[in-house]
Amino acid sequence: MAVTLKATKRNSYAKSATRQIRESGHVPAVVYGKEKESKSIAVNSIDLVKTVRDEGRNAIISLDIEGDKPVDVMLHEYQMDPLKDELEHVDFYIVNMSEEMDVEVALNLEGEAIGTKDGGVLQQPLYELQVRAKPADIPEEISVDVSSLAIGDSIAIADLPKSDKYEFTDDEETTIATVVPPDTLNDVEEAPEENAEPELVGASDDEEEK
Structure with missing residues (x-):
């Protein structure tokens, strides 16, 4: 209504x-x-x-x-x-209530992916989906449960449940959620050399050059 x-x-x-x-x-x-x-x-x-x-x-x-x-x-x-x-x-x-129209509908990911507990990172490439439906049948949002995703797993538009009231018009192979491995290269900080002298906090450039 x-x-x-x-x-x-x-x-x-x-x-x-x-x-x-x-x-x-x-x-x-x-x-x-x-x-x-x-x-x-x-x-x-x-x-x-x-x-x-x-x-x-x-x-x-x-x-x-x-x-x-x-x-x-x-x-x-x-x-x-x-x-x-x-x-x-x-x-x-x-709007014509009897004619289909194309709209953008918010995409909401629900649950905690099991892969994130192993250090993976949940990524969401899309935050809206293109939907075709009659005005009265347009969903308020599309919710997707990602709790079963392990590291390396992903969900594409083709994996979403089909509805007789609306259809998705984006490419079915488009990824909407994925759990990627942690980027260890960025997470590991370079350890200082054992014999390196500590840097003087607040030292001027001239003092550092001496």
Whole structure:
């Protein structure tokens, strides 16, 4: 079931009007879709952040625009102010609930690989997977149990359980988790020579050269 988010229409695109929108706790946005007329709107920043945090990045949002019928959308893109760490602009994409679409879904590794207990290092080359599904069938995340991985073992996309609701579009041979042997060359520190004189802490370059 889609979560509802209220929106107001934007009639002015002047910088002063945009500034007022942000100062009022809202963020300028645009909503558009395939063969759909784009509309400029504004939504409450806190409500939007809470919705994405609670429902996930790929949540279906019922956008309730004043004066219009609610429309099902997904958060498509957003821009952040790097200095203030605040939302500057948001793009919503109108979805067709009966058509498949391609999205990125977070990949979450679960468990402690047994290989790490033997000194191995768990590596995760991918943190998101490309998934094709109808909007209502998009998973919030893909969880993979890595507890059985020993040193030298790996998991590829082809090893993931198949679903009748979605499919992965990345190369099936792509590795998503692996346990590699410890790099002993980097872990072993060079021992000082037995007859080497200790370095003087805080000594100047001139003193060291003498």
